[in-house]
């Protein structure tokens with residue numbers, strides 16, 4: 001029977017790349033969108049046409065993570081199992097005001113929103129996924145993280161601290177879910193060329209700096225991350241749990 005990936009925020013960037021990577025392996029895709037329903041519709045049709053798998057899309061706001069329960073109930077109606085879960089979506093724009101800023105300008109509301117969207121959304125999504133994985137004898141969960149929790153990125157204190165928190169939460173989840181055959185890991189990306197990065201006030205500078213810092217001489221692309229997510233979910237990574245895989249083109253050490 002075909003396996004199913006549930007992934008949040010797959011209308012573009014890293015989430016979309018993951019949806020295509022898993023579909024290429026014959027995995028069915030249940031993915032969420034927030035504002036771009038049209039993109040979601042096009043992606044679902046394209047995934048089904050290209051890979052002959054089943055793809056469905058659902059609205060989901062990671063600022064309301066308790067609604068993960070309803071999201072998974074909807075997914076239950078369309079799919080027989082949940083085998084993989086990737087907590088990928090991230091907020092930007094007005095929701096991160098007071099969170100995406102220099103240290104002296106940080107405000108609790110912006111910081112708290114990033115915590116909800118990063119840690120709470122991972123916890124609520126992974127809980128629902130784990131209940132279903134248990135029924136089929138196991139599965140794999142991945143949280144997206146960022147090397148901005150290891151090295152300084154301007155205005156990134158809110159995101160960086162919450163990525164550090166979600167990596168710690170991943171280790172706790174992994175420790176308690178292992179006995180159910182569920183592995184939990186994080187993929188921590190260096191700067192990857194997506195809309196989220198283009199929204200950085202100093203995008204041009206970050207892009208040029210990343211290519212200059214990387215021994216590989218280029219920015220990261222969404223497919224660099226989707227390959228790592230697929231690796232961590234499939235059986236070849238069967239003894240990897242509670243880990244953070246850094247995919248940064250060698251930039252962190254050189255910084």
Ligand SMILES: NC(=O)c1ccc[n+]([C@@H]2O[C@H](COP(=O)([O-])OP(=O)(O)OC[C@H]3O[C@@H](n4cnc5c(N)ncnc54)[C@H](OP(=O)(O)O)[C@@H]3O)[C@@H](O)[C@H]2O)c1
Pocket residue numbers: 008009010011012013014015032033034035036037060061062063087088089090091092144145146147188189190191192193194195196197
């Ligand atoms: N880009 C990087 O440099 C980088 C590096 C390391 C880690 N990461 C991490 O990788 C993940 C994906 O980032 P990305 O760069 O691929 O982002 P992106 O291209 O901007 O895509 C963001 C996704 O999140 C969804 N989204 C936005 N607001 C949402 C909300 N309130 N509720 C639910 N979904 C929402 C968007 O859906 P709609 O389009 O429907 O609004 C979209 O699918 C994030 O966790 C990010 O922190 C990124």
